[in-house]
Structure formats: structure tokens, C-alpha cells
Amino acid sequence: MKRAQRPIAFTLNGKRVSLRVHPMTRLLDVLREECGLTGTKEGCGEGECGACTVLVDGQAVNSCLVPVAQVAGAKVVTIEGLKGRHPLQRAFAEHGGAQCGICTPGMIMAAAALGPRPTLGQVRTGLAGNICRCTGYEGIYRAIKKAESRSKKPEARRQETAPTIAPSKARTPNPESRIPKAGTQRAR
Amino acid sequence: MSRAVGRNVVRKDGAAKASGRARYVDDLTRPGLLYARTIRSSIPCGEITRLRLAFDASGFTVVDARDIPGRNVVSLITDDQPCLADRQIRHMAEPILLLAHEDRERLLGAAVEVDYLPATPVLDAERSDRVFKHVAITKGDVDEGFRRADRVIEGEYRTGHQEHLYIEPNGMLAVPENGGVTVWGSLQCPYYVHRALAVLLGLPDDKVRVVQAETGGGFGGKEEYPSMIAGHACLLALKSGRPVKLVYDRVEDMLATTKRHPAIVRHRTGVARDGRLTAMDIDVLMDGGAYCTLSPVVLSRGCLHATGPYRCDHVRVGGRVVMTNTPPNGAFRGFGAPQTLFAIDVHMDRIAEALGMDPARLRELNALRPGDTTATGQVLGRDAAALDVLRAAVARGDYRRKRRAYRGTNRGIGLSLFFHGAGFTGSGEVKLQSKASLELTATGVRVLVASTEIGQGQRTAHAQIVADALGLPYDAVEVAVADTSQVPDSGPTVASRTTMVVGGLLKQGAAEMRTMLGHLTPAAYLRAHGPLVVTKQYEPPPGLVWDDETYRGSAYGSYGWACDVIEVERDPVTEEIRPIRVTTAQEIGKAIFPLGARGQIEGGTAQGLGYALTEEVVMRGGAMANAQLTNYIVPTTLDTPPMDVVLVEKPYAHGPYGAKGVGEMPFDGVAPAVVNAIRSLGIDLRQIPATPERVMAAPRIRDSRLRQAADRPASARQAGFGIRKR
Ligand code: FES
Ligand code: FES
Numbered sequence: 001m002k003r004a005q006r007p008i009a010f011t012l013n014g015k016r017v018s019l020r021v022h023p024m025t026r027l028l029d030v031l032r033e034e035c036g037l038t039g040t041k042e043g044c045g046e047g048e049c050g051a052c053t054v055l056v057d058g059q060a061v062n063s064c065l066v067p068v069a070q071v072a073g074a075k076v077v078t079i080e081g082l083k084g085r086h087p088l089q090r091a092f093a094e095h096g097g098a099q100c101g102i103c104t105p106g107m108i109m110a111a112a113a114l115g116p117r118p119t120l121g122q123v124r125t126g127l128a129g130n131i132c133r134c135t136g137y138e139g140i141y142r143a144i145k146k147a148e149s150r151s152k153k154p155e156a157r158r159q160e161t162a163p164t165i166a167p168s169k170a171r172t173p174n175p176e177s178r179i180p181k182a183g184t185q186r187a188r
Numbered sequence: 189m190s191r192a193v194g195r196n197v198v199r200k201d202g203a204a205k206a207s208g209r210a211r212y213v214d215d216l217t218r219p220g221l222l223y224a225r226t227i228r229s230s231i232p233c234g235e236i237t238r239l240r241l242a243f244d245a246s247g248f249t250v251v252d253a254r255d256i257p258g259r260n261v262v263s264l265i266t267d268d269q270p271c272l273a274d275r276q277i278r279h280m281a282e283p284i285l286l287l288a289h290e291d292r293e294r295l296l297g298a299a300v301e302v303d304y305l306p307a308t309p310v311l312d313a314e315r316s317d318r319v320f321k322h323v324a325i326t327k328g329d330v331d332e333g334f335r336r337a338d339r340v341i342e343g344e345y346r347t348g349h350q351e352h353l354y355i356e357p358n359g360m361l362a363v364p365e366n367g368g369v370t371v372w373g374s375l376q377c378p379y380y381v382h383r384a385l386a387v388l389l390g391l392p393d394d395k396v397r398v399v400q401a402e403t404g405g406g407f408g409g410k411e412e413y414p415s416m417i418a419g420h421a422c423l424l425a426l427k428s429g430r431p432v433k434l435v436y437d438r439v440e441d442m443l444a445t446t447k448r449h450p451a452i453v454r455h456r457t458g459v460a461r462d463g464r465l466t467a468m469d470i471d472v473l474m475d476g477g478a479y480c481t482l483s484p485v486v487l488s489r490g491c492l493h494a495t496g497p498y499r500c501d502h503v504r505v506g507g508r509v510v511m512t513n514t515p516p517n518g519a520f521r522g523f524g525a526p527q528t529l530f531a532i533d534v535h536m537d538r539i540a541e542a543l544g545m546d547p548a549r550l551r552e553l554n555a556l557r558p559g560d561t562t563a564t565g566q567v568l569g570r571d572a573a574a575l576d577v578l579r580a581a582v583a584r585g586d587y588r589r590k591r592r593a594y595r596g597t598n599r600g601i602g603l604s605l606f607f608h609g610a611g612f613t614g615s616g617e618v619k620l621q622s623k624a625s626l627e628l629t630a631t632g633v634r635v636l637v638a639s640t641e642i643g644q645g646q647r648t649a650h651a652q653i654v655a656d657a658l659g660l661p662y663d664a665v666e667v668a669v670a671d672t673s674q675v676p677d678s679g680p681t682v683a684s685r686t687t688m689v690v691g692g693l694l695k696q697g698a699a700e701m702r703t704m705l706g707h708l709t710p711a712a713y714l715r716a717h718g719p720l721v722v723t724k725q726y727e728p729p730p731g732l733v734w735d736d737e738t739y740r741g742s743a744y745g746s747y748g749w750a751c752d753v754i755e756v757e758r759d760p761v762t763e764e765i766r767p768i769r770v771t772t773a774q775e776i777g778k779a780i781f782p783l784g785a786r787g788q789i790e791g792g793t794a795q796g797l798g799y800a801l802t803e804e805v806v807m808r809g810g811a812m813a814n815a816q817l818t819n820y821i822v823p824t825t826l827d828t829p830p831m832d833v834v835l836v837e838k839p840y841a842h843g844p845y846g847a848k849g850v851g852e853m854p855f856d857g858v859a860p861a862v863v864n865a866i867r868s869l870g871i872d873l874r875q876i877p878a879t880p881e882r883v884m885a886a887p888r889i890r891d892s893r894l895r896q897a898a899d900r901p902a903s904a905r906q907a908g909f910g911i912r913k914r
Contacts, residue, residue: 003293038215039208041404043355044438048817051355079208093202096783099791100643101205102212102356102404124825131817133355133405134643136794137825139787 010071012037013081023069028052030068031078039079039105043131050130053106054078060113062129079105087147088112097143099134106130107140117148192652192662193845196783200647200667201402213359213374213401218431222249223292224424226434227285227300228444229277232513232810233309236275236284236302243298249428251286256423258390262416263383266320269479269516271388271419277304279478279515280811281444283416288424288432309513309810313450313475318511320476321484323491325505325739327563333467333502337458341539345455345531346875347859349805350448350798351812352520353822356404358414358445359435362421368395369422375414376406377680378638382672384415385422400670406642407795408519411682412481413445442815446518447805449474449486449509453494453531458502463545463553465500468563472507472528477516483509486517488613490524492743493856495563496532497574497607498554503563514810519682521792522855525608526799533604533860534874537867541889547864548582551605566742571838571848573749573775578605580834585753585771591868598758599768602864604857605751609744610684610849614734617689617726617745623676624693626654626701628720630711632664633701635694636721637678639686640670644851645784646686652780653691653844657698664710676723684849687780688746688840693724695844700724729842746840746848750774752793754861755829758869763880765866767797767829772857775836777848782835789833789854796858798823804877 003022010017012035019034028045031037031054043051045064052063055077082089088108091097098104107130111118114126123144124137132140204210229236241250253260253274260274261267273282284302289295310316334340360373368391375381378398385396398418403410417434425432436444451474458467472491476483487509494505522529536554540547555574561567582588582603590601611617625636635654641647651665658665668674678690701722705713713720734741753771758764770793779785802821806813814820839846859876866873866883873886 032215037208038211041212041356042214043357043404044817046438046816046818049355082207084203084207084209089203089206093206094198096787098199098202098205099645099787100354100356100403100405101201101210102354104205105208108206127825129824131353131355131822131824132791133353133407133795133822134791135787136790136792136823136831137828138790138831139783 008068008072010073011075013077021068024067026064027054027066027068027071028063031063037078037080041102041105043102048131050110051103051106053109053130055109055113058113060110079109082108082112086112088144091143091147095143095146096135096139103130103132107132111144118144192655193780194778194782197648197652197662197781199645200651201641210402212356212404213361213372214435216361216372216401218361218363220430222288222290222424222428222430222432223295224286224288224421224432224434225295226283226420227287229273229280229282229284230302231277231304231306232280232311234277234304234306236273236277237305238303239285240301242301247289247294248298249288249424251423251427252284255427256388258388261387262419263387264412264415264481265484266480269481271416279513280809281515283420286420286424288428311512311514311810313473313510313512314452316510316512320480320509320511321487323487323505323507323739325491325503325563327565328502330467330469330502330504333500334458336460336466338461339459339542340456341459341535341542342456343454343535343538343874345453345534347451347527347530348877349450349517349807350520350803351442351805351820352407352409353820354405354407354409357436357438357441358410358417359433360414360417360421361431361433362418362425363431364425364429365397366395368397369425370397370399371418371421372399372401373414373418374403374410375400376403376410376640376642376682378640378670378672379677380412380680381415381418385418388419389422389426398672400640403640403642407521408523408682409446410642411519411680413518438817439815442820443812444515446481446516448520449476449483449517449524449527451490451527453528455531455535457535457539459539459543463543463550465498465554467502468495468500470494470505472505474507474509474524474527475512475514475517476509477512477514479516481516481518483517485613486519486524488524490528492564492609492613493525493607494528494532496529496536497556497605497749499556499560505563514807521795522852523683525852526856526859529606529856530859530876533606533857534863537602537864546588547603548578548587551578551603555605562743564743565740569841571746571777571840573836573838574605574607576836576838577749577751577773577775580773580836581751581753581771584773584832584834587753590755594868598760598869599755600758600865600868601753601755602861602866602868603751603753604861604864606853606857607747607749608684608849608853608856609747610688611745612683612685614736614743618728620679620726622679622690622693622726623723624678624690624697625676625721625723626694626697628701628710628714629666630714632660632666632710633658635665635667636675637690637694638670638672638675639678639690640681642681644686644788645781646681648784649687649780650691650694653695654698657695658702684851684853687847688843688849689726691780691844691847692842693726697722697724745842746777748774748776748848748850748853750853750857752857752861754858754865756862756865763883765801765878765883766827767801767862769829770831772831772854773834773836774854775838776850777840777843778837778846779835780845780847785835785850786833788850790831792852792854793831793858794823794828796855797828797862800859800862800876801878802827804879
């Protein structure tokens, strides 16, 4: 028994896509299975690990918690949308930001959403919803710091093809799914 | 003249991981793919009396124990664990039945009814009479040692289960191919899986092919359990004749797969008035869970590290690992050593307290030095660096001053001194007979090993070693995918052995290849002489002798040495303990890839902080009751403090470029340093994790005893200052 499918259109990494899917399908599954973009990972499926982080209208969200219907008309950017050319990507690769790499795409998307030159405090708060079990986060902080200094160089600034990642006036698909990437430290 | 070793080259796997191109098992697919699901027991102990498929089975592939063509075991040490429970159930979430279907919704909707005849489970290790393994280590005469003691200090220390929580859950993709089967999976040990599949499926070795997909973390959790999952995926693939993907979700991964062994360690220690240890009597009990898996070796390593890095002439260590009706416990970073090192180093602080001594001084007095013998009679070489790391961490962490300054405040500071034997225990490396190959290519060389990249930097470190030994640029070295049809058996990727042991074989092979090449470039050599592959097999270094029966001899080829100084802050209302700062000095022989070594230390430390403080596996009725990331709390960015890492290098004569192991040691010392920091707050805690509930319930230490332990009391005014912001 197939679930009822509906048409949906949104912008994915700068390109318009139209699909027929059940509106409650997780954005994560649509990206990975319908769109073939497997860079976005599933670590928990319950909004806790951040491995599935993508940008929706410039804001970092956990795509495992977002029903695809809620990105209708929105701009979605995944790790593939950074085309390997974002300063954060090189910095993560070269400065110990990635070990096993499974958290890396989500980590980079969450870091990208922080905007230019975040303080360490902003980084720690902004990445609090992204778990890395390998690095102890220190390598990630170092990589983000390196990326800043690199992005100031003119050669790295010429990134016309890379999509804008600055937080825009956020249009939130659903208040619930707008996972507070900041301050998600769990009660204990 | 070394060009790659010791330099922060660009990780071989860095760009693929940062771009999202790296392919993990769940990213793979095949035409005609079936999804799979495991039906598991819902009781911890008993018998299956009836099983009924309560769904429309059209389009389903269903596998039970009767479908197994070979032997129904997950072949490892004792072959006691069935791949699918036949009748007997020995733990919760034990696999009973396998389902596959092309439509995931139908698969998830399929209901299977199982009736049981339950039996009374054994859930308490102390009540279990089924012993998987005993270990006994004796040195000198422990009674004589106690006669020489001025004081005898006793204590019992407890550690809990721990979940690996690699961010990528376990998974396998099995494809029927060439009259056999190929699996791609998230795994650490391709040849463990290979052997288990050959036994389970009754196939000859050349009909089974195991390929590592990019693996999103292992930490030991993908050492033995992947053999089970691969078996399940293959049974379904062979029965259906179609590709089958079996990927666990987080809850299933936490419920069903292995955990760190809980332990109870009892110490009785004789000390002379001046602080010298005269006798150590240690009793270790570990909970193995329902099947043997790797428990004997975990116990063995635990017992071999039970004295800590301390000298003592009279030692007795007795250990046992027992069966309980809980999911089997297995390999986890440190492999038994973290449990016993926790016990000894909290015990050391209690000894210091009893004697009114500075804990750092007590350790300095007793630390193993070059020329000393361990509990098994191993004579330590010049690279025994306990004193070096102790002094480095104590000075850099400003331990003594802060210990005084923090008195009477909610800040505490604690110390731990520890060591970790690299490579397989005892004669393990000899039995493994690991091989590593190098194949000349037109542009350089290809590394052929079964070692797996699980984030630790294996591809990078191996390429660095080969590049320098062969005199080629780092970029001219490729590292092949760990595919059993292409690479020799280099042994498992465990036990901090990948750089030291397998890297050592590669260095030898590269040196030999360099001689064969002479002045020729790789391309010129291939034109003149045709293909060239050099293979090296492990030979123990001279003088490395071990007796499995008596537990005498050289337990490990080399030891790394480390010291942690950890500062914590206690919330006076909630009793929550937060780590504030970590200073760690770690001696690892030689850092081949310094950035990677640092990453291992920082990551291992963070994982250790979770073990020490928050990672509580709540076992209820034999199952993990909090099998969700929501309520199993691992450290986030906000829970992980700044870390100051000092690398100390004292080359190991038989390691490549002097390298020892680094993967596990950083984990070992975190929990005791944290608990000792809590102790410095006057809280007598002897069990981890140090949750607020436990801290609240722990007895308070009489103030006079603590005061004795600090050289002089400090005014409260000093407290809280002198903490450098990162
Ligand atoms: S998969 Fe973990 S938050 Fe989405
Ligand atoms: S690099 Fe492995 S989880 Fe972050």
C-alpha cells in the first residue's frame, strides 16, 4: 500500500526541483533517496546528533525532523551545494576537523550557518546540536578558525558559484522542526 | 631527511569526507535492492515455544536458523554465539528471524508473534557462576609484601557499561556474486567478517569477499559485531538471490550491539610509611554478557593493566569474566584497561590521603622506571616514560598550586597516571601472523593492507611511513580499499596496533622495495622487470617472550605512558560536575601524523569524559532502558572543555620510526582524574559515571584528611583565578 504522493517544488543547491512524494516524508530521505544526495547523513533520526544538518533558507535545521512539505518553495542547501570549494571544507579536511567524517557534512553546514568570523563561544553554542564522537571538538574549532583566515584571502573569495550561506530572514518551515541549533544542550 | 613522517600532511580521506563524497554503507545501493530487518527476542532468558508471521508474506524473504547452510555461530573465540537463536534465548534483543522486502514500509509494518517459556535470568555478575575466563598473575609473595607494610588500604571501585556511539550506526550491504557473496560494510576487521561468513555460509574462502565501506567511527564497536550483521545480510541475500541492505537505526544499534564491560575491581594494598607500595592484591570481576565474544582477552588486558604504571615487588591479580543474560559486551577503546586503571588510580589518591601525602608525590615515588619489572616480570626499556609524563602534566597543569588554591571552593583538580600496552596481548601478535603488501604502480606505490580507516588516520599514517621508507613523495603513495579479494590479512584494526605493528611491516617492505628499485623510478622498474609486489609477515622482536599459561613474560611489545590533570566545577545546587580544563601529557614513541595523534588524544579524552560523568547505560530487566540519544548523554561542544595536549616522544626500538600505539591510551586516564578531582572537593566517589545522583549520595570526606593531603591550605581568595581562558 503506497502512501499518497503530492507534488512539491523547492530549490536545492541552487536548482529548482519538483518531485512527487508523500508530504510527510522526511527531508533527509528525500535528499538521500529521491535526489541521490547522500552527503547528508543519518546518525540518530531523532534530532539529537546533527549529522543530517542542512540549510533551509540559510538556517541550519535537522533534516531528519523536517517533513518535506515544509520546504515547499524554500531554498535548501546541502553539503553537495558547497561544491567542495567552501573554505570550511578545505579547512576541515586539512586541519583535523574530520576524522571518521560521518558528522562532518552536518558540522560544516552548521558552521556555515554561523556567518563569518564567529567567536569560539558562538561556535560552541552554534554547534551544540552536532555531536562528534571522534575529535573532542578541538580539531573542529581549529578548522573553523583556519577557514576564517583563509576566507579573507582574495583567492578564496572568488566563490561566485558557491551558494550564499549567510543566514537570511529565516522562513521557518515549522516551528518544531526549527531545531534550536544553538543551546540544544539537553537537560540532565 | 624524513619528508612525510612527523609532518601534518593532508589526510588521504580529508577531501572526500569534507565534500560529502565519501561513501558509507547506507549511501550504497544496488538495482533490485531489498531492505532488511531483524526480529529480536523480548525476554532475557528462556525458550521460544511458537513463532508466527502475522502479515501477508508475499514479496518477503524470511530467514530463520534452519536456513543457515554452514554452522549457526558467529565464529570468534569460542563459537558459542548463534547467528540466529534457534530455541534458546540468552539475552534481550537476541536475533531470531530475518525479514527482507523491497518496500521499506511493508517491511517495517510486518508483525511477528513469538511465544516464550521464560526462565529466570542472571543479571548480576556477582551472582553468576558461569565463568568465561579466569586470569591469575603473581609476582613475588603478596603475604610477605603485606608483612612489610605499615598501612593496608582497601577499596572497591565500580564502572558501568558504555555505549560506543559511533555516529554512523552499524550496517551491511550483501550482494550474491560469482557463486558466493560480497559484503560492503561499516567494519573494523574485514578478515574477522570473512572468517565468520565462511563458517556460517559453509562457503570456501574464495567465495566470500568483504569490502570495507567508509566507516563512520568504530571505537571497538565494529570489531566483532559486524560479523553478525554481515551474516544476517548474507543469509537474506543468498536466499532471495538479491542485494540486501541491513542498516540499524540508532535505537536498535544501542539495544542490540556490544557495550563496554562493566567491572568491579577490589584493591588491597600494603604501603610503607614513606609511601612505597609493598603489596598489591587485586581482584577483577567483569560482566561479559550472554556470550563469550572477546571477553577473555578483555579480561586479560584489564588484569595486565590492573597495577597501573606502578612498581611493586609483591603482586597478586585475580580476574574473572562471567556470563549474564544481557547483550554480550565486547571490544571498546581501551579493552578492559580503562576499568582497572580507573580503580588503581582512584585507589592511589585514597592511599595518598591516608598517608597525608601529595598525590603527585606518591605517584612519583612509585612510578615504573626504565629497568623496573611489571607484574608479569617484563623488564621495561629506556622508553618507560611514566616520570616524564607525570612531571610534564603536573607542571603544565599547575596541579600543585591549583590544588591548594581550589580548597574550599567548588573547583576541584585531579590527577591520573596511566600506561597502555600497544598491540595484541602476549603471544597474540605471533598467532595473528599479520601480513602487509606493497605493490609498485607506474606513479609510485599502493599499500595493500586489511587495516581499516575508521577515522584514526590509518591511510595517512601508513602512506607517510611508506613514502619515507621508499624515498617517494607522500602523494605517490595510494592506499587500497580494505577488500579481502585484494589485500592480505594484516590482522584486525584494534589494540592500537595499526601504526605500530602493520606500519612496521610496511616500513620493512618499503625498505626492501627501495633496494630492489635501486636508482630506477617505479615506471622504469615496471618496464624493465614487470610487476612488483613485496609482502612482509610479522616476526616478534627479539627477546619478546610470553607464556600464556603462567602469565609471565612480556605482555606487550611496548607501552605508551600518559598523565592527565583535569579540573572540574561542581554546581552546589544540582551537584552536576562539569569539566573545566584538561591538561594531558602522552608519550607515544613517535607521532607519525601529529595532527592525527592529537585528534586521537582529544577525541579519546572527550569520550573518557562521557564515561566518567554522563554516559549511564540504564539496564532494566536485561535491556538498555535508555537506548536513545535523547537520554544517553554523550559530550557535546558545551560539555567538552579546552584541552592542552603535550606530546612526548621516546622512540620504541621496534616501532616504525619509533612509533608506539596511540588509539586507546587517551581514554584510559580520564575517569580516574575526574573522580580524583571530585575527591579533592571532599566527595568520596568510587563509581562512574559520576552523575549528580551519585555525587549527591556519595559520602563526604572528613575535612582534616583532605587538608593533610594538600601541602598547605589556601585562602578562598585565591580560588577560581589563574584559570587561563583558551
Ligand atoms: S539524524 Fe541525528 S539529528 Fe537528524
Ligand atoms: S569525525 Fe567521527 S563523528 Fe565527527
